[in-house]
Amino acid sequence: SDDEIDFIGIDNYMPLSDWRDGEDHLDAGWGDISNVDYLRANIEGGEGYEWYYPSAQERDAQLRAPIEDGAYGEPWVFRYKDIRSWWSTAHHDRVGGTRAQFPTDWEPRSKPIWFTEYGCAAVDKGTNQPNKFLDPKSSESSLPYFSTGARDDYIQAQYLRAMLTYWSDPENNPTSELYDGPMIDMEHAYVWAWDARPFPWFPSNEDLWSDGANYARGHWITGRASYRALQDVVREICEDAGLAEIDVSDLRGVVRGYSVPDVTDARAALQPLMLRYGFDAVERDGTLFFLMRDGQPAEAVPKADLAEAEGDGAVLEATRASDVELMGRVRVRFFEAEGDYVVAAEEAVLAEDRTHAVSESEFPLVLTRSEGRQVAERWLAEARVARDAVRLRLPPSRLDVKAGDVVTIEGLAEATLYRVDRVELGLGQQVEAVRIEPTVYTPSEIEGDAPALSAFVPAVPVLPVFLDLPLISGDEVPHAPHLAVTSLPWPGTVAVYQSATDADYDLAEIVTAPAVVGVTETPLERGRVGLVDRGAPVRVRLTSGEVQSISDEALLSGGNLMAIGDGSSGMWELLQFRDAAPVEAGVFDLSHRLRGQAGSDGIAPAVWPAGSTVVLLDGTPQQLALALNQRRVTQYFRIGPARRAIDDPTYVERQEAFDGNGLRPYAPAHLRCEQSAGGLTFSWIRRTRIAGDGWDVPEVPLGEESERYVVRVFDGETLVREEEVTSPGWTYSAADQVADGASAAARLEVAQVSAIYGLGPAARLPLVA
Secondary structure, X not given: OOOOOOOEEEEEOOOOXXXXXXXXXXXXXXXXXXXXXXXXXXXXXXXOOOEEOOOHHHHHHOOOEEOOOOOOOOHHHHOOOOHHXXXXXXXXXXXXXXXOOOOOOOOOOOOOEEEEEEOOOOEOOHHHOOOOOOOOOOOOOOOOOOOOOOEOHHHHHXXXXXXXXXXXXXXXXXXXXXXXXXXXXXXXXXXXOOOOOOOOHXXXXXXXXXXXXXXXXXXXXXXXXXXXXXXXXXXXXXXXXXXXXXEOOOOOOEEOOEOOOOOOOHHHHHHXXXXXXXXXXXXXXXXXXXXXXXXXXXXXXXXXXXXXXXXXXXXXXXXXXXXXXOEEEEEEEEEEOOOOOOXXXXXXXXXXXXXXXXXXXXXXXXXXXXXXXXXHHHHHHHHHXXXXXXXXXXXXXXXXXOXXXXXXXXXXXXXXXXXXXXXXXXXXXXXXXXXEOHHHHOOOOOOOOOOOOOOOOOOOXXXXXXXXXXXXXXXXXXXXXXXXXXXXXXOOOEEEEEEOEOEOOEEEEEEOOOOOEXXXXXXXXXXXXXXXXXXXXXXXXXXXXXXXXXXXXHHHOOOOEEEEEOOOOOOEEEXXXXXXXXXXXXXXXXXXXXXXXXXXXXXXXXXXXXXXXXEEOOOOOEEXXXXXXXXXXXXXXXXXXXXXXXXXXXXXEEEEOOOOHHHOOOOOEEEEEXXXXXXXXXXXXXXXXOOOOOXXXXXXXXXXXXXXXXEEEEEOOEEEEEEEEOOOEXXXXXXXXXXXXXXXXXXXXXXXXXXXXXXXXXXXXXXXX
C-alpha cells in the first residue's frame, strides 16, 4: 500500500494440471494434459484454488480436500491462485487466527500485478509443477509430480499459450478504475527464461557452457519461441489448399521446422507430418478430422452387433500378414535441430537374425536426434503390430463406427484394439481395421547424440596480402598473382570479389583456409645467392599458423619457402629456412636460410627492415584468375567473410595492378669485366625462369622469345649509354668511354629483355679503369 510501490510482482509458477499416466485419474476426461482448455481451466481453478492435497499420500491417491474458510467465509485467503480476490478485496490481518476488525491500508484494485517470472519446463507433465527443473549441480533439482522425465517442448508451449490467452482476455482480466489499467499487466509479464547466450551454440557448445545439458528439459524458450504448433501447420496447409471444414483440435506436438521444397498438393505436404507425428485424416459429415492415433477412446463392438454375412462370406475375418512382408529395418533422414541443420539419419532394427525388408524415408523436417530415433522405432513397431487385420460387417444401426475410430471386437483377443481404416457402405457396413497398441505411440526416452555444430566465429575484417611472384614450380600461370588471407579468428571461408571498376563485382575466389602470415621483428640484411645464409636469425611474429624446422634434404627439395616483402604486391624476395626456433606463442627465430630464390635476388634490397611482411608459401596462398590483357591494369577487389554480403562492413577493399612477375626474366649471373686493347670487355651468364634446374643439358633453356639484353652505363645516377645486344657479352671501347666522359663512379648494368614483360632486374658491376 506504500505510495512508493508501483506494482505487485509475482513469480508465478502455479500448477495448471494434476495429470497422471493412464485413463483412470480424475482429470482424464480432458483427454490430454496439453489440452489448452484444461490448462486454462486451472489458472483460476483446480489445485490451489478449489482444493489442495493435505499430504503426499493424499496426492498419490488423488484425495482432494476443498479449500474452505469456515470461520469468516473468505476462502480466497487460502487460495494462492485467487489473484482476483486478493486484488479486488480489502485485506484484514489475522492475528492468532482472529480476523482484524479494520482492514489494512491496502486499497482494492489500486495497483497492477506483474508476473515478474512465469514459465514451465519442457519436460513431461511440466504443468503439474512449473517451478521444477533438472540440474544435477543444484540441490533443488527434481521432476514435476508424476513426470517420466521425458523431454516435452509441447507442454511448455501449451502452458505459455494458456497463460497468455487467458490473461489477455478482458473477461478474465478486469480493468481498474483507479489506475485505468488491467489487473494483470501482461506488458510486464516475463517468461523464464530467454538466454542472452547465442542459440544454438548455447546449449550445444557444452565445452564453453557447462549448463547446456539442462536445456532439453529446462525452462529456456531460447530457440523454442519460433516453433509452430502442429495444429497450426496442418491448418495452414489445408487453408492454402482451400479446405475450410477441418478440425485439428486433436493434434499435438511442435514443428521445429518443415520445408515443402516443391509445389505440391495438400496430401503430399501433409504426409511427412502424418508419418512423423502419428495422426490420420478422416472425413466425417463433410468435415476433415485430423486424429492422433494414440488418443481415441475405444468403442466396443459386441458379437451381437455383427451383421449377417452375404453368401458364404464370414461375419468376422482376422488375418495376419506374412513375415516376408514385415519391415525389419527402418531408416529416416531429417534435418538435425539445435545445430548446423545438417542432414542426419537414425534407424531402428528388429532384434532378429532373419533378413527383412528395409524401409527408408526422408523427412523435410527439423528433428532432434532422439526424435528421429523415436520416429524410426514407432514406425517399425507400428508396422509389426499392424500385420494383424480384421474384416467385419456391421448393420446400419452401427453407423456410428467411422474411419479413424478405435474399437474392441468381441470374439477376438480381449482388450485388443483395432483402428478402423476403411468403411464401405451398402446394405450394411464392410469394415476393415488393423490392430494398434497405444504404447507404440508413447515415445521411448532416448538420449540423442550432441548435434553437429560449427564453432561460433564472429565476423571480423580479414587481412589480404597480394603476391605477384616469380614462377616457383613452373606449373603456375606466369602472369597471375597469388593471394594470402589471414584473420583471427578465421571466419570459415573468405570470398574474393573482383571487378575492373568499383561496381559490378564478380566472385573470383573462395578462400577456405588461412595463410601463415606475419611480420619481422628484426631486420634481415641481404644474403648471397647460392650459399647458405648463416647470419643472425630473423625473428617473425605470425598473425596465424606456425612454422617448424625441417631437414637439409627437405630444405634442398624446396621446403619452408617464404616470401618477405614490403607489403606491396610486387616487391617480394623468396627465401627458405631450415631452422625455426620458437620464442613465444606465435614468435619464431628463422635461421640457416637460402636467399633470393626463383630469381628474386634481383629485386631484394640491401636490408629488409623490421616490420616487413612474411608469407609462408606452403600451398595455401592460391593464384587468382587474371587474363593476360589485365596485366598492369588496376583491378578492384572486395574481400571478406563469405557468409556476409559484399557490402558488409567487414569487407576490405583493395586496388591492385600486377606486373605478372612470373614473366619477369632473371638478372644475369657472373658479370665480369676484362681490360682489352679495344677497351673494356664485359661477359655474363644467362639465367632462365623456366626449367633451369636440370644438369643433363649443356645450357639451360631460353625462357624468352629470343635472347636479348639491354646494356646501360651510368655515371652516378646519370645514364650515359644504352645499347641492346643479342649475346652475353659487350665491349665498351676506349673511344666510347672518352665520348661518354665516364668517371671512376661509373657502373655497368645488364638486364635480360622479355618481349611480354620488358626489362628484368639488372646485374651491376663498377667500371674497371
